[in-house]
Amino acid sequence: MRPTLTTTLAALASAAALLTTLSTSPTAYAAVPATGPISGVGGKCVDVAGAGTANGTAVQLYSCNGGSAQRWTVGADGTVRALGKCLDVTGQGTSNGTKLQLWDCNNSGAQQWVPEADGHLRNPQSGRYLDVPGGNTANGTRLQIWDRNTNPWQTWHLPDSDTTPPGSCTPTLGSGQYNTPVTYGGRTYQVLIRIPSRAAGTRLPLVLNLHGSQGTGSGQLSYSNMASTADANGFAIAAPTGVIPAGSGYSWNVPYVTSNGTRDDVGFLNQVINTLTTNACLDPSRIYSTGYSGGGRMSSALGCVLSGKIAAIAPVAGLRSGRPDPANTSRPDPSSCTPSRAVPVIAFHGQQDRTNPYNGGGNAPVWGYSIPAAQQRWASLNHCATSATTSQVSAHVQRSVYSGCTDGADVALYTISNGGHTWPDSPIDNGNGTVTHEINANNRMWQFFQQHPLPSSP
Known part of the structure; x- marks a missing residue:
């Protein structure tokens, strides 16, 4: 169709207006x-x-x-x-x-x-x-x-569009949720990952999401309901599976907890991070770990021994700071958790937890000390203020934070007074007590993670 005189004049007027704007x-x-x-x-x-x-x-x-x-x-x-x-x-x-x-x-x-x-x-x-x-x-x-x-x-520096951003890469793993192989110790394991859509050349943060004892990676991803949080905020999830058979699933080989000669899970999870950093184009300064129950213990252990790689941890129903002291199990053994830097910590725990009791003790000798004792130990490791600031978040949720820490590595704890051995705001009732819906653990930990990338090397 040939342009009419009216449309031609309109186009010329628009062009003239643009030239006037640019010239003035x-x-x-x-x-x-x-x-x-x-x-x-x-x-x-x-x-x-x-x-x-x-x-x-x-x-x-x-x-x-x-x-x-x-x-x-x-x-x-x-x-x-x-x-x-x-x-x-x-x-x-x-x-x-x-x-x-x-x-x-x-x-x-x-x-x-x-x-x-x-x-x-x-x-x-x-x-x-x-x-x-x-x-x-x-x-x-x-x-x-x-x-x-x-x-x-x-004066602002805007994102570059005509050059490749520093540190960018081309991933070999596309967006979506699927298993990808990770080889460690001569064996290949399938690791469940979820990768959101992203702009070309950008590196993603990663959250390791570790299942509890008798669980699996796929079960944990469903139970934690983290996929929607990851997609909305642009971070990848890795939900690997432990290797020790337990019930209908598996458990982690947690340092000072399990010693049956199975796979070194600190080494394995380190390899998961290394493999995905390359294949999924991850940001090495934004690698985080969370986990439920036994996975919370494993995440705590990663904070102790992989502090140069894990930027922050978020144990749910499983915060630890090393093994119980053999001389007094009501306190952590200082020699069993010696991170190389201050590690930011955010944790969630129900006071009605019968599996990993909030006040310590219980049926498992490896549990020992209380959740507040674990928080206090991390605060001491991070050289925080000697007392925590406490606030009431909702009817049954209290937040306590040790601040003033080295490199801003705060240690925060959400205590759920009526909470069981559960993941806050999970859509699944696992039969282990009350699931609070007053807070969402995923949103809270992600906000915390965003504030705590790995510090730059001096």
Whole structure:
């Protein structure tokens, strides 16, 4: 169909308007799809507060940590997106000081951004720019729009679109949930993994999700219900299976707990990490471990002996800090957990747990000391403040945190007063007592993990 005079004139008018815009504003370049951090003054990054996805979540300045809340896609459509939503000027505002937020993408002018060659990021609707109020570099500073100026707090480094990001790689493992082989000690094991979709060239965080005694990797992935959290936040999961037959499943060869000559599971899980780091393009600074019951013990052990590789741990119903002291089983043996650095810890445990009693003891001599004793030992290892700060999260959930630790390696514990030997907010009732739905363990641990990548080497 031949164009009409009307459509031709309209096209010419649009072109003229574009030329006028470019000729009356600082040099701009076309936004092309690129994903990564947006960094600025103080070396800090544009961040979605708490990795929240609710409309209206604050967009702030925060220490760069490589998390999904700091992975922005600068698109060819003029949007800047993170966590599936758009960088938005609150209320379509155009005044100096209007705050920025995350909001459903809606094609409005409040969500249009034009990168300029000198590092400024302009919102054409308001004619104003992405700005840090007064150049305040404190974590949590709410970002705003402001008149263009030459202050360094309006200069941003956007994700590169024309070069390969440093440390990127091409994965040989695609997105989806399936088994992949890992060879260790002359044998090949099938390891269940789940890999979300990602932008080309990016490396993913990994969460090891370890099953409890008599469990399997696939059973743990279902019980923990972690898949949706991983997909929404862009991290991979590895759910391997232990090797010691136990009931209808398997158990882990946990240091100081099992000594029957089976597979060295510290070595095996280390190999799982190594294999997936290469084949799935993982970020070596963001490898985490969680686990339930015996898997919680195994995750605790990894914090003790693989602290140079595991960035943080999140035991559920199984926090330990080494074996019970043979001379006094009510306390940990200091010689059995000697990490090479401060390891951030977040743990969850029910006070009505009859399998791994919250107060210690029980039928298993390897359990011994209490959960608070384990938390206190990690706080001591991390050189935290001598006392914890405690707050009531909900009717039956209390949170205690030791802070002021080396490298910010906090030690947090969620105590569920009516909770059994269970995973908080699991959709499955495993018959081991009350499953609390007052908190979601997956969301809480992922928020914690995002704040604790492996520290850079000095």
